[in-house]
Amino acid sequence: EHFVKQLFLQGWKPIGGMLSGLRRSMSSTLIGSKQPLTSDCAVAQDEECGLWRYLVVDTSGVRPRTDASYGKENKSGMARVKEGTLVDISLRRRAGWTTWLCMREGKGWLHDISPKDHKVRLIEVDLLHVDWQFQVTSQSLPVFPKPSLQFLSKPPLASKGSLSHGELISVSQRIRPLNIKGSFMKLADGRGWVPDSLNGHQVLARWQNDSADSPSACAAEVQQNIPSGHSEMRSQMAQEIEESERIVGSPPEVSELGAWDYIVLDPCGMHLRGSPTYDKTEKLATKLLEGELVKVIERRCGDGTTFLRLDSPSGWAFDVQPTTTKKRQRMVEVVVEEGSWFYRASVPRGLALRSRCSCADDAKTGVRHEHGAVLVVNQRVRVGDTLFLRTEDEVSWFMDRKAGKQVVEGPLVMNTHDAGCLVVVRPLQGIHLLSAPTRNRWAITNMVLLKGARVQLLRSIDVEGESWWYVKKPGGMEGWSFDFNFEGVADSQVPGLDKPCHNQAFVPVC
Secondary structure, eight states, X not given: OHHHHTTOSSSOOOHHHHHHHHHHHHIIIIIOSOOOOOTTSOOEEEEEEEXXXXXXXXXXXXXXXXXXXXXXXXXXXXXXXXXXXXXXXXXXXXXXXXXXXXXGGGOOEEESBOTTTOOBOEEEEEEEEEEEEEEEOSSEEEOBSSOOSGGGTSOOXXXXXXXXXXXXXXXXXXXXXXXXXXXXXXETTSSOEEESEETTEEOEEEOOOTTTTSHHHHHHHHHHTSOTTOHHHHHHHHHHHHHHHHHHSSOOOOOEEEEEEEEEOOTTOEEEESSSSOOGGGEEEEEEOTTOEEEEEEEEEETTEEEEEETTTTEEEESBOOSSSSOOBOEEEEOEEEEEEEEEEOSTTOEEEESSSOOSGGGEEEEEEOTTOEEEEEEEEEETTEEEEEETTSSOEEESEETTEEOEEOOOOOEEOOTTOEEEEOOTTXXXXXXXXXXXXXXXXXXXXXXXXXXXXXXXXXXXXXXXEEEEETTTEEEEEEGGGEEEOTTOOOTTTTSOOOOOOOOOBO
């Protein structure tokens, strides 16, 4: 993000100077060495799943690859993604100063910074669907056929015309590069795109009509931006605006469409409403409980709060109590991390699972994992100082701390091994497999592997200074045991088997 900030120090600058300055900044800031770059020298540092949007800024476009590697053998047969194209990314993988970006629906991998010449190929942006009106403040504003950075310094030959000073325009989308000053606005009439600033000067200003305080003016503005032939939709939206104004006393702000995650903070929960209002007569029977995660698809400001339209269950909520007294936070936006992590219960009393992200007793499911159990997590949500983690079955949650005390260890480093990694049981008396990598007696199972039994090594982990292996025998018998209880098989590469055989039986701890 540091080197992206060099793109624009004061407004939009010529694209050539931006990218050359970016390469110089990145060479001194991120690389830190003069060694030549090869496709294998950068090791992946972290990976995250989610949904991001990137804008292609390389004038030559970017060719997708079949894997997150710059080697020529990974070039796909797909056409280049052209400059000015907005792409949806579902997976990001960091490798040195390059972030590899996996396009949605498995369409291939792109990279934001070229591992070869450090050239900027894509930048992360924020896409917002809006219904705004602006007034042109410059003498003339060119209309671009696409949101292209190169057009800021050199307008396209096939321009789609220009806007004159004082002209009013309606905007349906905004593309804003993160950590960069300036945005692209898509004209609602389909003519093209315009920037909101040029050469460091603002060229668009939000337009407000003096008579916009009346319900009829709000309704007229909504109807103006609905395509022709949708008379029923025009009437419905105008009626909704007038009704909202009657209830809250002032017209609502323009809606913001998108996708956000919110969590309920109120211990008493909150009832949904049939419209964006605090009027209690609009209450629905549907109630959200404390700690519930919901997906918001529309946000609308008004009456000192932000009204939130939920995807499921259907209805409206709000983030702050919309009253002049006793204002309090009812819901708050959170970031939901998607991935795969391993955590271990670290308290003697075990770990209680919960149905939602709440410390309340009524959120407990009645299921408890004993001390030493390892849990697989696929979602993480931080609320204040507490991190809530969702188990792999996507049903239960648990928290990383309770009353300020840490109750889990993690995330742990879990090593996975190839299917051909075979090992043999060493102890003469055989071994009892365990349900978790712990010496506690509760983990002992009835599954026994005899001396000389061949099993497949699937995973390995180090816990409290001891190395544990998760093995599987054909037929469904699988579980944990110490690494020193096994030896390697010829032609099977198994890490760590150069240790001497201790030939000692497992001794559980009560």
